[in-house]
Amino acid sequence: MFALHGFEGASTRDIARRADVNQGLITYYFGSKEALWKACVDQVFARLFDRYVAAPPTGTQREQLRAAIRTFVQFAAENPEVHRFMIHEAGANTPRLRWMLKRYVAPLFSLTRELLERARAERGPSIAISPEQLFTLLVGAAPQPFATAAAARQLFGVDPRDAAFVDTWSAFVERLVLPG
Amino acid sequence: MFALHGFEGASTRDIARRADVNQGLITYYFGSKEALWKACVDQVFARLFDRYVAAPPTGTQREQLRAAIRTFVQFAAENPEVHRFMIHEAGANTPRLRWMLKRYVAPLFSLTRELLERARAERGPSIAISPEQLFTLLVGAAPQPFATAAAARQLFGVDPRDAAFVDTWSAFVERLVLPG
DNA sequence: GTCTATAATTAGATAGAC
DNA sequence: GTCTATCTAATTATAGAC
Numbered sequence: 261m262f263a264l265h266g267f268e269g270a271s272t273r274d275i276a277r278r279a280d281v282n283q284g285l286i287t288y289y290f291g292s293k294e295a296l297w298k299a300c301v302d303q304v305f306a307r308l309f310d311r312y313v314a315a316p317p318t319g320t321q322r323e324q325l326r327a328a329i330r331t332f333v334q335f336a337a338e339n340p341e342v343h344r345f346m347i348h349e350a351g352a353n354t355p356r357l358r359w360m361l362k363r364y365v366a367p368l369f370s371l372t373r374e375l376l377e378r379a380r381a382e383r384g385p386s387i388a389i390s391p392e393q394l395f396t397l398l399v400g401a402a403p404q405p406f407a408t409a410a411a412a413r414q415l416f417g418v419d420p421r422d423a424a425f426v427d428t429w430s431a432f433v434e435r436l437v438l439p440g
Numbered sequence: 441m442f443a444l445h446g447f448e449g450a451s452t453r454d455i456a457r458r459a460d461v462n463q464g465l466i467t468y469y470f471g472s473k474e475a476l477w478k479a480c481v482d483q484v485f486a487r488l489f490d491r492y493v494a495a496p497p498t499g500t501q502r503e504q505l506r507a508a509i510r511t512f513v514q515f516a517a518e519n520p521e522v523h524r525f526m527i528h529e530a531g532a533n534t535p536r537l538r539w540m541l542k543r544y545v546a547p548l549f550s551l552t553r554e555l556l557e558r559a560r561a562e563r564g565p566s567i568a569i570s571p572e573q574l575f576t577l578l579v580g581a582a583p584q585p586f587a588t589a590a591a592a593r594q595l596f597g598v599d600p601r602d603a604a605f606v607d608t609w610s611a612f613v614e615r616l617v618l619p620g
Numbered sequence: 621g622t623c624t625a626t627a628a629t630t631a632g633a634t635a636g637a638c
Numbered sequence: 639g640t641c642t643a644t645c646t647a648a649t650t651a652t653a654g655a656c
Contacts, residue, residue, distance in 0.1 A: 268449030400584025
């Protein structure tokens with residue numbers, strides 16, 4: 261609900277209804293609407309980090325970078341709400357944004373930067389992208405078809421949730437970062 | 441306000457306060473909150489189409505495609521709210537989304553497709569991207585640093601509104617689509 | 621631990637003075 | 639055309655029964 265309607269637009273009543281529980285229980289378990297929101301962010305980023313822990317990268321540095329991109333695209337396909345959380349929150353410099361960036365996004369950027377620098381240090385085709393560009397491309401472009409699935413269906417007549425689409429899209433993003 | 445907080449999250453009272461007018465005037469001039477939202481979408485897409493009318497593309501088909509990308513990136517830099525509108529609305533298949541897609545986004549996709557196909561028909565380096573991928577890349581990646589400017593400042597220490605940043609970012613997106 | 625009931629606030633829309 | 643005042647409904651949070 262936060263991903264669909266943003267923090268202000270999502271109502272705790274609707275959230276409770278969707279969860280088939282009483283609205284008062286949100287206060288009982290989380291304390292406030294904001295604490296519930298933070299718990300959602302915690303959960304969704306934990307899902308992302310778990311994925312990297314579950315499938316530790318192997319092979320050359322270039323292969324590891326490619327695998328990391330693929331993992332991220334597949335995560336974005338299954339969890340489009342992460343992108344929506346970011347876009348909803350990143351418009352204004354709120355305490356919620358600073359909390360989410362410091363806690364989750366900045367570490368993710370550091371990991372991305374390290375992967376890229378190691379792949380760059382290797383012999384092979386040159387990689388013409390900065391860490392900031394790579395990260396922005398990943399968090400901006402990779403989740404786009406999944407976060408706007410309703411638009412993709414109406415405009416392109418495709419369903420981004422199809423496994424075939426996810427594979428094709430991931431290959432596309434990988435090729436943007438690692439040509440050849 | 442709609443771009444920052446989404447349709448449900450933006451209140452007509454706050455909008456009226458920001459415009460230094462009375463809240464009742466929104467009903468007087470627009471009729472409803474939804475009509476005000478549509479007027480905002482009308483205005484912002486008119487700004488985009490005006491830009492293409494003001495600077496009609498010239499040169500080879502490939503140069504025209506490149507110029508169109510640059511125009512779009514610069515528009516996204518100056519109007520980050522368009523991207524936010526899209527992400528806010530495209531999560532669910534609402535009447536508002538269908539209205540915006542049919543009225544503005546579908547025509548934009550058709551134009552993009554035609555530009556790409558004409559550039560493809562020309563001799564020159566091959567362009568390995570489908571119309572759908574190009575469009576998704578443009579509407580997803582190009583506006584990302586501008587729509588999440590607060591995050592870019594905190595994470596990267598750069599201000600996406602700087603003219604130098606916009607130029608560099610546009611060159612990056614152009615190179616993604618048109619290598620070489 | 622889960623519920624009903626409700627307090628306090630805020631929402632979009634409207635009525636009517638001027 | 640712009641304002642104040644207000645209506646109805648929805649919001650978050652709380653109180654208290656069980």
